[in-house]
Amino acid sequence: MSFSPPQRLIRADAWRSLVRLLMTVVVLLAVAVRPVAAQSILRDAETEALLQDMMDPLLVAAGLQPGQVRVHLLGERSINAFVAGSQDIYVFAGLIDAADSAEEVQGVLAHELGHVMGGHAIRINDGAKAATSISLLSLLLGAAAIAAGGGEAGMGIMMAGQQAALGKFLAFSRIQESTADAAGAQYLSKAGISGRGSLAFFKKLQNLEFRYGVKQDDDQAYGRTHPMSGDRIQSLREVYVVDAAWAKPADPAIEQRFQRIKAKLQGFISEPERTLRKYPESNTSVPARYARAYAWHKSAYPQKALAEVEGLLATAPEDPYFLELEGQVLLESGRPKEAIPPLRKAVTNSRSQPLIAALLGHALIATEEPANFPEAEEVLKTAIALDNQNPFAWYQLGIVYANKGDQPRAALASAERYQLEGRQAMLALRNADLAMQGLPEGSPDWIRAQDISLVARAEVERERKRR
Structure with missing residues (x-):
């Protein structure tokens, strides 16, 4: 049986539409799984300590133990965060950069903790299975119709089924997001943290949607993985404004540390020119000096970087993270011997923080002096005993073992x-x-x-x- 040209064109268009729809389902499922291995995890002792200190009150509020859920930083500039596995939260560097306060980030962490407590990273398979069942059924029915001679009817059944499958999966995702919003609000309340930051961050997301022309009407809600930002803001505002913590001031120590981390991250991931524009030399605050130190170091101006570090140490001579930065600049500028004293002091003052200890081990090895290798072995073994998930520490320890034969x-x-x-x-x-x-x-x-x-x-x- 032959088809006339118009019918062949219609069928080809239908197949292309079906393929596009199936590709959409595949992409959404891939996003839901979010393979962490494809991301770039940033390890920084100071940042990890702050994120965990911001997370722990929320964990206690949720009935968990401090440290039971770990927060990881990814080096991408997207404004995003997600849960992988059962008890790991991943925050993008772009989210930290976009947030104006620690409370905004805590609002995001509370939301992600809602996903953890709801088991959403595991239960996403339930939504996928339900959608797949509809999808497979429509394919079978459509194939049967085509085999019986109803080609166009069969294609219609297939496409309608795929659209229904996609809609079911998206609805499942939106329910999870709404549940996480409600749970996050409860954790913030129990932890005595104001919801101001949560609302402020959702407002940022809504502004981005406006900027990129994302429609906010109800007709568009069907095709979204998340509820509309305006609806989320309205629902959460009703909860937050009556909460006892709404007018509570932010923790000044956490906020001060957050501004340091934000500037530090800016200096590390951004182009030096952008960092120096944002933090000109006329700004002598700690965050500004932190950002410029990394910008100058990335630009291969070690002396200017060290001058900024000296300014930091003048404000806090015993700060282990300022000492760590001094050692890092010296080490990566080809001066490992000079890097050892500040790094030793940083390890002592941080109580053998494993990432800092691994850097000290690297400096000791980089001197290429056999007398320094026993100390390198000791500090690297200590670092790995405290954190065996650091491939750089294992690499350095391998060098020590190879040197010993x-x-x-x-x-x-x-x-x-x-x-x-x-x-x-x-x-x-x-x-x-x-x-x-x-x-x-x-x-x-x-x-x-x-x-x-x-x-x-x-x-x-x-x-x-x-x-």
Whole structure:
């Protein structure tokens, strides 16, 4: 049976529409899963400490223990945050930059905690399954209609089914977001934190929608993953303004630390020219000096960076993070010996903060003086004992072991590093197997190498099947 040209065109257009719709469903599901491995995680001791201190009162309000949910910083400039796994919150650098106060970020953290407590990262599969059931049923019915000779009717059934599936998934997502909004408001209230910041941040999002022409009428709500910002603001305002914490002043210590972190992050991720425009040298505040120190360091002006650090240390000589920055600038400017004293002091003053300790270990190794390697081994082992999720620390410890001639443990350290970095399963497997060959069988290190080998081998096999 042949089709006339107009019918063929109609059918081709229908297929293209169906493909676009299916692609939309796939993209939305991919966004819902949000693979963290594809993101760039920023590790900074001061930032992580602040985010956790901002998070802990909310955790207690939710009935959890401090530190039970961890907050991670991603290096992307999007104004976004999400939950991955069951108890990990990821905040984008762009969100920190867009926020004007710590309370705004705490409003976002409270919302994300609502997702955690609701198990939304896990339950998203429920919404996907429901949508997939509709989708598959429509495909089967449409295929049956086409087989019976009703080509256009079959295509209509398929497309209607895909649209229904997409709508069901989006409705499921909007319900989760509304639930997280309500839960976040409760956590802020119980923690004694005003909802002013939450409303202010939602207003920022609404302004962005206005700027980019996103319509706010009810007809547009059907195709959104989140409720309309205006509706969210109205609903939350009714809750916040009557809350006892509404007029409570913000925590001045947290706010001061937040402004430091915001400026520090600006200096780290932005182009130096932009940072120097925002924080001119006439501004001698701590946040401004912090931002300029990173801008000058990125621009390869170490002396100007060190001058800003000196200004910071003049205000707080014992501040471990200012000392850490001084050591970092010296180390990365090719002066590792000079970096050691401030870094040693930073490690002591921070009570062996693992990220700072790893930097000290790096400086000790960078001197290439054998006398410094025992201290490097000690501080790196301490750093890993406190935080074994730092691939840089494992890399440095591997250098120490290789320098000692302990190749099996050097290989194990490399296996740990490659496993943490992700997308390096083959290298993790090779190094783990090499470590097992030289370590005493059944020893703790041998067992650890075996664990890495098993996980890495499974990942390599999965990758081969995908290809």
